[in-house]
Every structure is written in C-alpha cells, then in structure tokens.
Amino acid sequence: MKTLWGLPEKVIFCKKCVVSNQRPGTVPEFKNKSSKENSTKKSTIGFEDGICAACRYHEYKYDVVDWDSREKELLKLLDKHRSKDGSYDVVVPGSGGKDSAYVSHILKNKYGMNPLTVTWAPHSYTEIGWKNFISWIESGHDNFLITPDRSVHKKLTSISFKNLLHPFQPFIIGQKYIGPRIAKDYGINLVFYGENQAEGGSNLDWDQKTMPRNFFTGNSEELRIGGLNIKELSDHGISESDLNLYKPLKNISSDLEVHFMSYYRKWIPQENYYYAVENCGFKDNSIRSEGTYSTYASLDDKIDGFHYYTTYIKYGIGRATYDAASEIRNKHITREEGVSLVKKFDGEFPKRYYEHFLNYINVDENQFKEIIDKSRSDHIWDKVDGEWQLKHKVS
Template identity: 35%
Template sequence: MRICTKCVMPDTKPDLHFDEFGVCDACRSQEAKNQKIDWDKREKEFLDIVHVNKKNADYDCVIGVSGGKDSTFQVLKVKELGLNPLCICFEPTIPTEIGRKNLENLNNLGVDLIHVKRNPIVYKKLAREAIKRTGDCEWQNHLGIFTVVPHFAVKFNIPLIIWGESPQIEYGGPASSKTRNILDRQWLEEFGGLLGNRISDMIGVEGITERDLSLYMYPKDEDIHRVGVTGLFLGYYFKWDLREVLKKSHANGFSTTIRPVETTYENFENLDCYSNHVHDYLKYVKYGFGRATDNACLDIRLGYISREEGVRLVNKYDGIPPRLAIKEYLDYTGFTRAEFDLIVDSFTNKRIFQRDANGKFIKDIDGSLVRKEEYLVR
C-alpha cells in the first residue's frame, strides 16, 4: 500500500491518484488552491451566477443543512452575500441531542428551515438492506440528502442550490471533476456514494413500492430544466479551510463536544448522527483508513500539523470500533451484534488485515483489526 509522501492518505482510497513523486492529487489540489486559483475571479463568477438565477421572489437559493459546521458556515456565507436561503434538513438516521441543538441554532441565524421527517418504516427497511448490499450504513441518508434538496428547489421554483465543500477538490478525484462545479444527477451517480446500488434496485425490498421511494428519486429532467435548477459547490468559488469554517461557525453558536468524537481526534465531526461514526468505521475496514485519516490529511495540507504528527494521530485513533455508535445502531436497526459483525466481516479487506488459520480476522482486545505489516501507516 502506498501512502502519500505529503499527507497520510493511502492509495486504497477510491478515485485517488498519485503522481510520479508519490504525492496524491488531493495534496496537489491544495497547492493549486494556495498558488494558482484566482479566488477574487471565482467569487465574481459566483455572484454573476447568483444574479442570473435570482428568479424567485421569496428565496435566492436552497441549502441542504444538517446543523453541522459546514452547513452553518454555508448559511452564514450566503447571508453575508445578501442572499435569502431556504434551508432543507433531511432527518439523520439516528439523531443526537447536540445535533438537534445545532440545527436549532442554524435556524435561529435567521432562515426558514424545512425539516423533512422521512417515513421511518420505509427508511429503516432501506437502512437494513443497504448495509448488506453496499457495506454502507448511511447509503440511504446520503441519497436522501442529494435528492430531497433538488425536489424542494423544483417545488418552490428556486433555480439555485448551494452545496458546501467540493469533495473532489478537498479529498481527491479525477482531474475533470475538479473543474466541474455542478452537483446534478450525473455527479450523484458518479460520486454520490451509491456504490453501484440505485434506488430503483430497492423496489420490492420488504414490500417497498416505487411510490414509497419517490422522495429518494432525483427529480425528472423536464422539471429540472423547467426551473433551471443548478447545484453549485461553495468550495469551488471560495477557498475552503475547515479550521476557518469551524471558527466562524463556533463564533455563531455552533456547539462541539468536550471530548473527541468516536473514530477521530476532533470534537466537531459528524455530531448530528450516531450512524455516521459507524459509516466511518465501515470505510476503515474496506479501505484501511477512516475519519482520523481524513482529518489528519486536511490538517497537514492546510499546514496545521506536520506529517509526522499526522502519522501518530492516525495510528492512535483510526480503526477502533465506535462502541457507543454501534450500540445505538444495533438498537435502531434491530440487528444483533453477531449479525452486524458478520456483515462487517463480509466487507473487510482481506489484503490489509490479518487472519488466523481458520480465515477469521484477528482482533486486539479492544476489538480493532490487526493490520498486516506492509499496510501499516508510516
């Protein structure tokens, strides 16, 4: 396994590319952000697009929000630019108290907020089936976020959707994706985390009908074109720095925990939903990196920590099963721990983690998988 020579991201990350110097394209993207991009020009481009799309008398744009640091920052930024957003929250899988508090704080920044309480029976059926098929406990939530927001844009005749950071610019991806600033049906199908499973594939699961899934289906092309819906990444037009985002959100009422959240060394990640921590752990067993690696890489690229510190943090925090989150997830889904472990093991990477003579994965006393020597982070 190759690890980027600048950050600590391994080449097991899907769509990540390394150059001849062993540097990942996410690090090269950060260099471009620092040295090559004319951010004043990008801001003017953004404002020009906003001006063209101001066709709704009530709202200038739609923002999908969770109440997290990013969506809080998005709201603050567009309000600073003089825009009046309509905010849409697609209910998290297993909401937390601090998540509810932060969503209320976002609402109190002075915006209209629609909280979509999805059908819990259909949603739970999707959640139980999706993890078996894809190894992702948040498949149905990610899909819902990216479909519900454009549905409301169509219903309210609001052409402009404002998303947050550009994932391909911040975390790496094909070169063509970094110049593509629009989130549409194509982006959802290519980069939206569907993992080869379409919502239409879920019709018939435990009696689910097509009508039950209408909220999870992207709006029809004719409706998108009629309203002129365009989804833009704010991070394409304004230089994104997670520490600055956190600082601004904190200053405007965003709350964090006292201790680090499970799966990483930070206290501000995925605060709204327990299931997100299970999602991060599943990413670790598949690819050998988790949320701590994501955070360390961003901090290294932005100059907040050294690579050596990043290596120490990754080796300390990545890979320990999030016990509280798993308990909440089992209570929610009804899976037994044995059933859950069987599903997780079926997606665990046999190249990265050690197994015994019977083919069972070797685990330490804390439940963490044991990596093969050649797959250790150094």
C-alpha cells in the same frame, strides 16, 4: 486472495498526507472534460508520483487559484438569481453543521441573498446535533426539515449494511437529491452545496463549479440502494411509493443550477468552524468523536461512527485518517503529527451508540461481526493470534 470492492491490490500511502490509494471515489474520466457523462463511475483515488489527488488539488487551491476573481464570478452568479421581492432565491441543503451554517450565513449576510435552508434529517439526532440545528435556524434562516419514513429508512440502511457494508448509502442518496428536489418544487433556480469532490480527491476536475446534472437527474429504473433495484427492494417489503425521496429527479428546468461554494471561496474546514461558532451559535462536542481526535465535524447523527468504522474495515481508512489528511492539506498539522494521530485513533470501535445501531438496523451482535469479517479484503487484513490487524499501516 480475496480482494473486495474493486480495490487495487498494492497498498500505497500518499507521501504528503496519510491517505492510501484504497480510498474510493476518484473519477479518472474527469481528466477529459468532455466525458462528464461517466462521472458516477466508481473507482479509487488517483495517485501521481506517490501523491494523492487531494494533495495535488490543495497545492492548486493554495498556490494557483485567484480567489478574488473567483469571488467576482460568485457575485455575477448571485446577481443573476437574486430575487427582487424578498422571495427565496437560493436553496442551501445542510444539517446546520459548520459547513452548511457557513454557506447559508454568508449568502444571506455577506451577499444579501434570501436562502431557504433544507435539511435531510439524520437517522437519529444526537443531542449536540439537534442543538446546533436549532442554533442554525435561530441565526436567521427559514428551514424545511425533511424526514423520510423511518421504517423504510431503517430497512434500506440495514440492506445497505448487509450487502455493501455501507450503512450510509440511503442517507447519501436522499441527501444528494433533496436540494434540487425542493428547488424544483418551489421554483428556485439556484442550489448551493459546500464542498466539491476535488477537496477530498474524489474528482480530478479541480475546477468543479457545479454538480453534474446526471448526479441528480435520471430514471427510477437506475435507482440502486444496497445494490438492489426497485423490483428487488419490493421483495424486502419496500414498495415503489416508499421510495419517492430516493428517486432521481425528472423534468428539471434547464435554468436550475447546483453550485459548490468551495469553488468560489477558499474552503478551509477549520475556518468554517470558527465562522459558525462566531455567527451561528455552533458548538463543538464536549467529547471527541470515536475513531478520531476531532470534536467538531459530523456530530449530528448517532450512527456517523459506523460510517467511518465501515470504511476502516473495507479500505483500511478510518475517521482519523480522513480528519488528519484534511488538516495536513490545509496546513494545520504536519504529516508526522497526522501519522501519530492515525496510529492512536483510527479504527477505534464506535461503542457509544453500538446498541442503538444494532437495534436500528435490526441485526444482532453475531450477525454484525459476521458481516464485518466477510467484508475484509485479504490484501488489507491479517488475522494474527485471533486478532485482526492491518497488513499495511501509514508511517
């Protein structure tokens, strides 16, 4: 039996949402706060009594947290960093999607901060993504758009697709560093991201307020992209100087703090969407995203669909599962509705930008299929009459 990616062999679905225990990302060490050093250890989502960590976090978020006192904490933090001369006092990394638009806009208009927004460019902007980006800037923000060398970014994406079936890994690595990197370069000591990992169940520290420093600091020797270190990447024609934007940061001031807005204000993605529509000119897509029923999340990159398609192949968890699970936890739909949405849309092939994606990663159709099929674990997939089928489906 071939079990890849360190997954648990027995597949269990959450009793409350639609996610299974194959979802990656939980860091069990976080139960013990003193062991935050291990926070980058890869694992899968924690389950207790048949309920996933994200659902348990949401019970805490709705029933236990005192959001008024959290906002007071926020005001204290902002007052500590607020500039007196109009200079930038907070960096907000984002694409201009609903979440970053919400965070930057409330920081500026509700809390009187002077944010600098920073965007790590998508691989290939969609028309709607570019429009929303422009509307975000027009809603009253200065912005740095940081675009990595496209030839390097394409190569790294191709390597990560081939080695890890994770075409978004180089993007995610660059995105993680871009906020603190710009803050450091411009002497700004506060960075605000939107959602912390507890929201998706990837972190058992439910009160995660700040990003652990070892997420964005470190030595270049620790850098791995597509499973390769700097020396191995040079065999693919990528030199160390090509990798500046992907390297962990060094010599960061101890005054620099990276915080999550979802700790301070009750984080409800659909509410962020309504806020962004009303205040930042945000528009959803006229067509639903492939692989799901939703029209307003992750719209800006032509290859987004392949991120979710590859998670479907590796974990049996596609885009509709992520969307439905989040909407169940935030009480917008019932579990029953979620199950039928997953059955209808999960794993739908993202054909709209398929040719674009193949050209982007320089892989032909046969190679693509071969890489996909060798990335399927035996405990998740069965071949029946020549067709791949999930062995375990949510019900």
